[in-house]
Amino acid sequence: MKALRFTLMALGALSLVAALALAFALHAAHASGWALAVIALTALAAWVYASPRFMAWRYIAPGGLAAALFIVFPMLYTLGISFTNYSGEHLLSYERATDVLLARGQGDGRSMGFTLEPQGGGRVRLHVLSDDGHRYAGAPFTLGDTVRVPLQDEPADAPATPAADLRTLTAQVPALRRITALLPDGAEMRVLSLRRLAVERPAYMREADGSLRATADGARLVADLDEGWWRRADGTPVTPGFRATVGLANYRSIFGESRFYQPFMRVFAWTVAFASLNTLFTFTIGLLLAVALNWPALKGKPGYRIALFLPYAVPAFISIPVFRGLFNENLGEINLVLFQLFGVRPGWFSDATLARSMVVIVNTWLGYPYMMILCMGLIKAIPDELYEASALVGAGPLMNLWRITLPLIGRPMAPLLVASFATNFNNLTLVALLTNGAPDYLDTAVPVGATDLLASYTYRIAFQDSGQHYALACAIATIVFLIVATIALANLRLFKVGKSVR
Amino acid sequence: MSVVTPSNQRWRVIAVHVALLAFITLTMLPLLTILSISLRPGNFAGGSLIPKALTLDHWKLALGISVLGPDGKWEAPPFPVLQWIANSMKVALVSAAVALLLSVTSAYAFARMRFRGKRLTLDALLLLQMFPSVLALVAIYSIFDRIGEWVPWLGLNSHWSLVLAYSGGIAQHVWLIKGYFESLPVELEEAAAVDGATPLVAFVRVLLPLAGPILAVVFVLAFLGAMIEYPIASVLLHEESQLTLAVGSRLFLFNQRYLWGDFAATAILAGLPLTLLFLFTQRWLVSGLSAGAVKG
Numbered sequence: 001m002k003a004l005r006f007t008l009m010a011l012g013a014l015s016l017v018a019a020l021a022l023a024f025a026l027h028a029a030h031a032s033g034w035a036l037a038v039i040a041l042t043a044l045a046a047w048v049y050a051s052p053r054f055m056a057w058r059y060i061a062p063g064g065l066a067a068a069l070f071i072v073f074p075m076l077y078t079l080g081i082s083f084t085n086y087s088g089e090h091l092l093s094y095e096r097a098t099d100v101l102l103a104r105g106q107g108d109g110r111s112m113g114f115t116l117e118p119q120g121g122g123r124v125r126l127h128v129l130s131d132d133g134h135r136y137a138g139a140p141f142t143l144g145d146t147v148r149v150p151l152q153d154e155p156a157d158a159p160a161t162p163a164a165d166l167r168t169l170t171a172q173v174p175a176l177r178r179i180t181a182l183l184p185d186g187a188e189m190r191v192l193s194l195r196r197l198a199v200e201r202p203a204y205m206r207e208a209d210g211s212l213r214a215t216a217d218g219a220r221l222v223a224d225l226d227e228g229w230w231r232r233a234d235g236t237p238v239t240p241g242f243r244a245t246v247g248l249a250n251y252r253s254i255f256g257e258s259r260f261y262q263p264f265m266r267v268f269a270w271t272v273a274f275a276s277l278n279t280l281f282t283f284t285i286g287l288l289l290a291v292a293l294n295w296p297a298l299k300g301k302p303g304y305r306i307a308l309f310l311p312y313a314v315p316a317f318i319s320i321p322v323f324r325g326l327f328n329e330n331l332g333e334i335n336l337v338l339f340q341l342f343g344v345r346p347g348w349f350s351d352a353t354l355a356r357s358m359v360v361i362v363n364t365w366l367g368y369p370y371m372m373i374l375c376m377g378l379i380k381a382i383p384d385e386l387y388e389a390s391a392l393v394g395a396g397p398l399m400n401l402w403r404i405t406l407p408l409i410g411r412p413m414a415p416l417l418v419a420s421f422a423t424n425f426n427n428l429t430l431v432a433l434l435t436n437g438a439p440d441y442l443d444t445a446v447p448v449g450a451t452d453l454l455a456s457y458t459y460r461i462a463f464q465d466s467g468q469h470y471a472l473a474c475a476i477a478t479i480v481f482l483i484v485a486t487i488a489l490a491n492l493r494l495f496k497v498g499k500s501v502r
Numbered sequence: 503m504s505v506v507t508p509s510n511q512r513w514r515v516i517a518v519h520v521a522l523l524a525f526i527t528l529t530m531l532p533l534l535t536i537l538s539i540s541l542r543p544g545n546f547a548g549g550s551l552i553p554k555a556l557t558l559d560h561w562k563l564a565l566g567i568s569v570l571g572p573d574g575k576w577e578a579p580p581f582p583v584l585q586w587i588a589n590s591m592k593v594a595l596v597s598a599a600v601a602l603l604l605s606v607t608s609a610y611a612f613a614r615m616r617f618r619g620k621r622l623t624l625d626a627l628l629l630l631q632m633f634p635s636v637l638a639l640v641a642i643y644s645i646f647d648r649i650g651e652w653v654p655w656l657g658l659n660s661h662w663s664l665v666l667a668y669s670g671g672i673a674q675h676v677w678l679i680k681g682y683f684e685s686l687p688v689e690l691e692e693a694a695a696v697d698g699a700t701p702l703v704a705f706v707r708v709l710l711p712l713a714g715p716i717l718a719v720v721f722v723l724a725f726l727g728a729m730i731e732y733p734i735a736s737v738l739l740h741e742e743s744q745l746t747l748a749v750g751s752r753l754f755l756f757n758q759r760y761l762w763g764d765f766a767a768t769a770i771l772a773g774l775p776l777t778l779l780f781l782f783t784q785r786w787l788v789s790g791l792s793a794g795a796v797k798g
Contacts (some may be wrong), residue, residue, distance in 0.1 A: 004702075004706060005702075008702075025652060026652070029651075029652055055615065055617075055701065056611040056615040056616075056617035056620075057611070057617070058611075059607040059608060059610050059611035059615075059705075060607070060608045060611050060612070060623065062603070062604050062607060062608075063604035063605055063607065063608035063672050063676065064608065064623075066600075066604050066669040066670045066672065067627070067630060067670045067671075067672060067673065068670075069670065070642075070666065070667055070668075070669060070670030070671075071630050071633065071635070071638075071670040071671065072630070073641075073645075074635070074638035074641035074642050074645065075633065075637075075638050075641070077638070077641035077644070077645065078637065078638050078640060078641040081640060081641060081644065086644070289522075289525075292518050292521075292522060295518065297511060297514075297515050298515060298518060298519070304522055304526070306781065307526045307530070308522075308525075308526065308529075309781070309784060310529070310530070310533070310777070310781075311529055312780070312784075313777045313778075313780035313781045313784065314533070314773055314776075314777050314780075315729070315730040315748070315772075315773055315776045315777070315780075316730060316732070317730055317732050317747070317748035317751050317752075318751065318769045318772065318773035318776075319532070319773075321751055321752060321754065321755055321765065321769070322532055322533075322536055322766075322769060323532065324755050325539075325755055325762050325765065325766075326532055326535065328755075328760075328762075331760060331762065333535050333539070365529060365532075373784070397514075419632065422632060422634075423634070426634040426636050426637065428636040428732075428733050429732045429733060432732070432733070432736070432752075433732065433752055455634070455636045455637065458637070458639075458640075459636070459639060459733070462639065462640045462643075463639075463643075463737060470640045470644065473640050474640050474641070477637040477638070477639075477640065480637055481633070481637055484632070484633060484634065484637070485633075487632075488629055488632035488633065489629070491632065492625065492628060492629060495628075
């Protein structure tokens with residue numbers, strides 16, 4: 001037991017050191033906000049583990065921290081991003097975008113020949129020969145480092161030195177690109193080809209008032225912090241843009257601009273329809289099967305049970321692509337059979353209604369066993385006497401279902417049905433692997449299809465074909481969050497009602 | 503058991519059998535078709551569902567063995583399937599271990615200790631479970647992109663980033679273990695406490711040895727959960743050699759490169775062990791899914 005205590009204490013000390021090192025690294029990387037957060041968190045953890053008042057929280061803290069960091073924080077971060085313009089065009093922070101501009105060079109048309117003189121041990125010496133016969137040389141440096149090499153005048157009659165051949169240089173192109181040579185007059189040179197350096201000037205200089213000046217034409221660039229661009233006087237933006245807080249602009253786009261509002265509403269309507277239909281179908285089939293399997297007169301139940309449960313046991317990332325292949329319009333087995341039997345080849349991926357039917361069919365196949373298992377458990381709890389009594393008055397199976405089974409399992413099932421609705425509301429995996437939204441609408445600004453759910457819509461906006469609109473995706477995700485949160489809170493109530501009744 | 507048996511009982515039983523068998527046939531067909539496709543030469547639908555000729559080419563390709571094509575050229579495996587399986591196993595095993603470590607201590611506190619905010623924390627856990635991580639994908643991507651700038655082995659395209667991202671989803675496991683702990687008699691730990699054991703000692707020496715079954719179940723559940731997870735993995739992993747099976751399996755069926763037969767073999771190779779594991783743990787799986795309803 002001593003050993004355990006010792007291990008835990010050592011682990012604690014180690015995490016403390018690691019956390020402080022992390023904070024320091026963050027601070028060094030100019031992310032002081034994050035460094036502060038890490039220190040605050042570490043202090044909190046130290047307090048929890050030092051004070052006997054928080055005995056229980058010592059046990060909860062690791063799991064709680066993981067849930068907070070990787071579930072709660074991403075949610076809040078999503079909300080935060082939704083108020084920015086974070087996207088493919090505005091990927092970098094203000095500082096990084098400015099650094100990119102300041103580091104950008106601009107050739108002024110002049111270039112000079114150069115050779116590298118190997119000095120042994122990976123070190124080389126740079127020799128430069130201008131077209132008018134001037135010779136320069138720099139101090140030796142290690143090839144591969146990012147270096148600035150100041151050049152000195154070299155007498156024109158200095159002895160010729162052995163130079164690295166072209167093959168060696170070709171192999172070292174990435175290393176060559178890291179070299180900046182400085183002429184005595186301050187002009188910078190970077191590698192233009194394997195034999196020549198181009199004279200470059202920085203394309204932009206920082207002015208005293210914080211603006212930038214383009215060295216080529218003297219134009220002044222001002223940072224537009226509201227929209228995340230460095231702009232010229234006439235308003236033209238200079239790439240790359242930077243992240244900026246844009247307030248509710250993304251939400252205004254979604255609800256105000258018809259090119260975003262139209263597809264959003266279509267996708268929303270289909271998402272609700274899909275989740276409802278799916279809950280209805282899986283529950284109906286699951287209930288009927290459960291009733292059948294609970295029928296005492298039926299033999300061979302264990303076998304049926306396994307066979308009926310099987311679709312749920314196959315991993316979805318396998319079964320969904322299986323259906324994608326089976327439903328393939330030209331090459332799939334389903335259309336092969338349909339063609340041989342009826343002479344038709346339905347367009348499962350090109351016709352909106354058929355595609356939607358396919359999505360519902362596949363998801364019903366995936367989901368009915370779960371409902372079946374839940375219903376079986378609940379039906380088992382119904383006393384047999386009720387069914388005997390109903391048999392005495394001559395009630396049939398349908399009457400039993402409507403009057404006894406459904407009312408009795410309805411209440412405990414309600415929260416589970418709502419949970420199923422909420423899960424399918426966000427069934428990204430199904431759509432991403434089955435149709436990827438196909439067929440796409442032709443009349444929308446962002447690519448979106450008839451089978452896209454809100455979750456897959458945001459996924460496509462952010463990560464696929466339409467240019468990394470991260471912030472817009474986050475805004476939509478936030479709206480869906482609100483919907484799901486409402487459902488989840490309502491459901492927590494249902495859970496409690498269900499519990500207090502039983 | 504029913505005392506009253508209607509006269510047409512026999513016919514009804516037969517009708518139900520027929521209906522069930524028909525339904526099962528319908529649901530099993532896709533799976534059987536896949537088996538046939540994996541053994542059929544070529545990557546396109548032939549004229550019939552039962553293959554006329556059998557070949558193991560797709561299976562060899564799935565196992566990383568090159569095969570001699572009909573045109574006399576050697577055909578290399580299209581994707582590193584075994585590498586993907588190894589990646590998935592690595593991520594899933596580590597995630598399962600992490601999930602177990604994180605959830606078992608929390609479950610102990612929830613099951614055995616009284617403290618302020620317990621009810622609230624449990625409710626919060628239940629709520630968190632209902633929030634789908636797919637809605638935070640952009641944030642998760644961005645967070646790990648940022649982390650990668652400082653710590654490359656924890657950034658995008660690394661398996662550790664995936665393990666970290668999965669480590670938050672422990673609510674279901676906490677509920678499951680908590681329920682099991684509550685079903686164990688508290689007297690043993692009380693006796694240990696009388697003998698001077700601290701809560702930590704009582705937990706490690708008394709409770710943990712009794713909790714073997716539930717720990718195994720949670721480990722398997724977390725393992726399966728990580729094996730089949732698609733959205734987060736698809737966002738964090740891009741390099742072909744780093745992909746997990748769940749992300750890689752979608753690369754087979756593009757219209758430009760339609761590898762139906764190869765996919766079928768891979769699907770069975772990868773899907774069958776997971777399916778068996780699922781069937782094996784299904785009782786626990788379902789009770790875990792509805793944990794909030796049946797426990798507490």
